[in-house]
Each structure stands twice: as C-alpha cells, then as structure tokens.
Amino acid sequence: MFRRVRTESVPAPTIRRMPTYLNCLLHMQAKGMTAISSSTIASMLSLTGIQVRKDLAWVSDSGKPRTGFPIDRLINDIKSFLGYNNVREAVLIGVGHLGGAFLHYSGFKEYGLAISAAYDINPDLIAKYKDSEVPVYNINEIEKHKLPELAILTVPHDQAQATAEKLAQLGVKAIWNFSTVHLNLNDAVIVENVDLAQSLALLWNQYELKRLNANG
C-alpha cells in the first residue's frame, strides 16, 4: 500500500474527484481490464491527463510510463486513501425522511461508514424502528451512551445548533451535517456540510446558460 508522506494537505478538489476515479476504475475492472493510462481515465471523465496524473500521484506510486496503472493496485490505493478499507462507526441524529433513508441504506459500508446507533425525539418514530437492525433510541438517552467520534446530523434546522453542541460535549469530533444550518462549534470539531441545493444551483446555472446560448 502506497503512503505518500503528508507534508501538505491534499487539495479538496482532488479529494472530491477520488470517488469518481474509483467508480471509473471499478467499471473498468468489471469489464476485465487490468491496466489503464491516466490519459484514458482523463478522456472517460472529461478531465486533462495532467490533472489525473497530479491527482493520482497523491495516492499511488504504481503508474508506469508505458503500461499505465495496474487497476487492482490503484483501486486499493484509492480505497485506502479514502478510508474505505477501515469501517468507522457513526451515530445518526434524526431518523425522519432523510435520516430514515440513511438508516435503510446498506451501501455506506463500502465507503467505510457504519451507522451503529440512531436517535430521534419522536416516540412514534422510535417505536416504528423497534425491530431495526440499528438500534434507534430517544435523544434523551444519548448521554447514557458512549458515542463514536463521527455523527450524521439530519434534524430540522431549528434543532441543529443545539444538537451539534451536545454532540461536541459528548466527544463527537466530526459531524456530517445535512441540516443546511451553518454550525458554530469550536475548532476541535470538524464539520462537513452537504447541501443538495448547492449542487442543484450549479445544474440550473449551466442549464440556463446552455438554453440561452442555444436560443442565440
């Protein structure tokens, strides 16, 4: 396994592209390919060869000038970089529409994430999940439990800040925040915000631009 010494942090756009590289490589592996060049990856993903080479240099030293990357090795190096080889536990806070979908989603394990417990404030909802594989507790009980360091936050926006502060007090170190609220927490807690509205705004913008250009 390749481990480049981290003397500087990997650029965020490079990290964002890694799952895309991985999906592309998994497709190629499934088709029976054993090696791939950075220019082939680049043309499949509408990137430049230089960009792909620079990105992959962060995670793998397996590329060779003539033969390219051995696909199995590169997949392993990317998975290892992304932490997919070590499953980490997380708690899920809020099992409504979004949180409930996360609770049912079995694919997180492939991304190195396992929801070990969930919490909600609604007793009817908690009762609905009484036979769930992942236990769903009342949020009032959270202080009785030892929490993992990662939490997924899917509560309504007016509950997000207070809930995040409570999680920080209980030792949570990283929050995957879907609540669309900017959380004010001390630097000891890492927050990664996910907002579909941002992605949709980019889509609308490009769509409008194309439409206007097509109409002259």
Ligand SMILES: NC(=O)c1ccc[n+]([C@@H]2O[C@H](COP(=O)([O-])OP(=O)(O)OC[C@H]3O[C@@H](n4cnc5c(N)ncnc54)[C@H](O)[C@@H]3O)[C@@H](O)[C@H]2O)c1
């Ligand atoms: N990031 C995105 O792209 C995106 C997309 C959809 C929804 N959202 C946001 O995700 C959140 C959840 O959306 P939803 O549609 O699932 O809402 P929802 O109302 O269906 O679910 C929220 C759940 O949180 C529970 N809850 C409320 N207060 C709580 C507390 N203090 N502790 C624990 N649980 C509590 C509720 O009982 C409910 O089950 C909202 O903040 C919403 O704005 C974000």
